[in-house]
Amino acid sequence: MKHLLLLAITLVWASGIMANDRLFISGFGSIIGSQVVDGSGYVADYPNIGVYDDQFDVGQESKLGLQARATISEEMSATMQVMSRANNEYETEVEWLFVNYAIDDDLELQAGKLRVPVYYFSEFMDVGYAYPWIRVPADAYSLDVTSFNGLQLNHRTYFGAINLASTLYVGRNSPRSPEDSEIMSFIFGGNVQRSFTGMVGVGFEISTDNTIAKVTYSQASMKQTRSNSFNVADDGTTNTDINFIDVYLQQNFGAFSVMLEYNDYDPFYSSYFVSGTYQMGRATYYLMHSQFELDAKIGSTPIEEHDTNSLGLRYDFKPRMAFKFDISMINDTGSFAVNKDSNNDGDATILSAGVDFTF
Amino acid sequence: MKLFKQIVLSSLIVWAPISFAELAVIVHKDNTDAMTADYLQRIFLGKSKGFPTSGKAVPLDLAEGHPVREAFLQNVAKKTASQFTAYWAKQMFTGKGVPPKLVSSEKDMIDLVSKNPSIIGYVDVASVTADVRVVLKF
Numbered sequence: 001m002k003h004l005l006l007l008a009i010t011l012v013w014a015s016g017i018m019a020n021d022r023l024f025i026s027g028f029g030s031i032i033g034s035q036v037v038d039g040s041g042y043v044a045d046y047p048n049i050g051v052y053d054d055q056f057d058v059g060q061e062s063k064l065g066l067q068a069r070a071t072i073s074e075e076m077s078a079t080m081q082v083m084s085r086a087n088n089e090y091e092t093e094v095e096w097l098f099v100n101y102a103i104d105d106d107l108e109l110q111a112g113k114l115r116v117p118v119y120y121f122s123e124f125m126d127v128g129y130a131y132p133w134i135r136v137p138a139d140a141y142s143l144d145v146t147s148f149n150g151l152q153l154n155h156r157t158y159f160g161a162i163n164l165a166s167t168l169y170v171g172r173n174s175p176r177s178p179e180d181s182e183i184m185s186f187i188f189g190g191n192v193q194r195s196f197t198g199m200v201g202v203g204f205e206i207s208t209d210n211t212i213a214k215v216t217y218s219q220a221s222m223k224q225t226r227s228n229s230f231n232v233a234d235d236g237t238t239n240t241d242i243n244f245i246d247v248y249l250q251q252n253f254g255a256f257s258v259m260l261e262y263n264d265y266d267p268f269y270s271s272y273f274v275s276g277t278y279q280m281g282r283a284t285y286y287l288m289h290s291q292f293e294l295d296a297k298i299g300s301t302p303i304e305e306h307d308t309n310s311l312g313l314r315y316d317f318k319p320r321m322a323f324k325f326d327i328s329m330i331n332d333t334g335s336f337a338v339n340k341d342s343n344n345d346g347d348a349t350i351l352s353a354g355v356d357f358t359f
Numbered sequence: 360m361k362l363f364k365q366i367v368l369s370s371l372i373v374w375a376p377i378s379f380a381e382l383a384v385i386v387h388k389d390n391t392d393a394m395t396a397d398y399l400q401r402i403f404l405g406k407s408k409g410f411p412t413s414g415k416a417v418p419l420d421l422a423e424g425h426p427v428r429e430a431f432l433q434n435v436a437k438k439t440a441s442q443f444t445a446y447w448a449k450q451m452f453t454g455k456g457v458p459p460k461l462v463s464s465e466k467d468m469i470d471l472v473s474k475n476p477s478i479i480g481y482v483d484v485a486s487v488t489a490d491v492r493v494v495l496k497f
Contacts, residue, residue, distance in 0.1 A: 065452065114454070129444070
């Protein structure tokens with residue numbers, strides 16, 4: 001199936017070169033440099049393991065994405081998005097590869113490799129230009145499965161000035177993409193492989209000029225295989241039914257915006273973030289608080305628990321380019337710190353600066 | 360240092376709508392559809408793909424930095440130019456569509472609208488010619 005799509009894309013590309021108005025090429029990227037100024041380490045990007053230490057590093061979250069969208073007919077298009085991530089040695093990976101079929105003006109079907117639409121920012125968390133912060137809140141965006149192969153139906157309708165967008169998806173993630181489990185291996189040690197099958201999810205988003213409310217629900221069967229664990233008793237294969245609920249709210253008050261997102265990943269953890277932004281001319285200032293709490297506890301203390309407070313700035317210094325600056329303080333309150341430092345508390349302060357662009 | 364100065368200076372400017380001459384939203388002369396501000400916004404944000412009754416709608420946008428464009432985006436899309444770009448980056452890179460094509464001048468805009476019944480664009484009222492129909496004014 002995937003090879004067939006690749007072939008289809010290649011053919012469309014070839015014909016697109018001859019008729020250029022059928023082909024739309026665009027891209028995005030971020031160059032981000034960070035340094036832990038207090039503490040020993042900070043996980044800035046859980047799904048892709050962007051981890052900083054006390055040396056200035058532009059090789060964790062910097063990335064470039066290229067997208068080609070080819071119009072095949074009035075109803076049909078094919079899209080391919082490839083990305084190179086610094087923390088993956090800039091190896092190019094296909095992030096999206098799908099055909100889009102417009103059933104009518106309001107309903108479309110996507111088939112192929114897509115992003116799991118669970119969080120509000122899930123599908124565009126790599127497109128820094130599209131949000132105010134230097135990164136999506138790490139504590140609240142830690143889900144290890146980000147892509148799936150399958151089908152997605154998108155429906156749009158409106159009632160006066162109120163828009164309603166609904167999504168239904170079914171599929172499975174690729175069991176051959178070990179990077180989906182890298183974060184679990186990073187946290188648990190040893191080697192953790194996870195595959196998700198029977199993925200089904202729905203999402204509903206209501207929006208007006210100043211308000212966005214979105215709810216998603218997903219479920220799947222997860223098969224996990226652990227090997228070479230620190231504790232041999234942890235090795236082996238387990239099957240778990242999982243479900244994920246996410247709620248996102250955004251309200252704009254003139255130049256002020258407030259964003260709130262909460263999610264519960266049953267049976268593992270819950271997390272949330274709250275952020276306020278204030279726009280003044282080309283500058284947008286932000287405050288953010290995010291928290292992660294694992295359900296599993298030792299006594300009354302979650303095994304993994306941490307929160308982050310961030311203060312930052314986005315400055316749109318050129319069209320399609322935004323400079324960002326951020327200072328974040330992580331407070332690790334779990335039984336086992338994610339990043340151990342000299343006093344073993346996992347707390348850290350990190351400075352980051354970067355540029356996001358789109359073209 | 361220059362960047363720092365720019366940030367401080369820009370922060371002192373209070374966010375306010377840009378004042379502008381009247382805007383005219385234009386379509387082909389054969390297009391008889393009525394248009395509301397909400398509907399127009401949906402077309403430019405890719406939330407509606409067609410006119411209320413007369414088929415496919417293809418929005419055209421003026422080039423980045425054009426003074427008429429800034430006013431249009433603020434009044435119709437209710438977004439600044441960078442918010443509009445950010446919105447379309449989100450749509451585009453999640454496979455939800457592509458942004459309106461850009462045309463470099465009001466003259467080109469009128470020319471393209473006058474030749475294609477699917478196209479909807481906008482110009483300063485003072486630039487409107489008899490070749491197009493004004494469907495909405497701001």
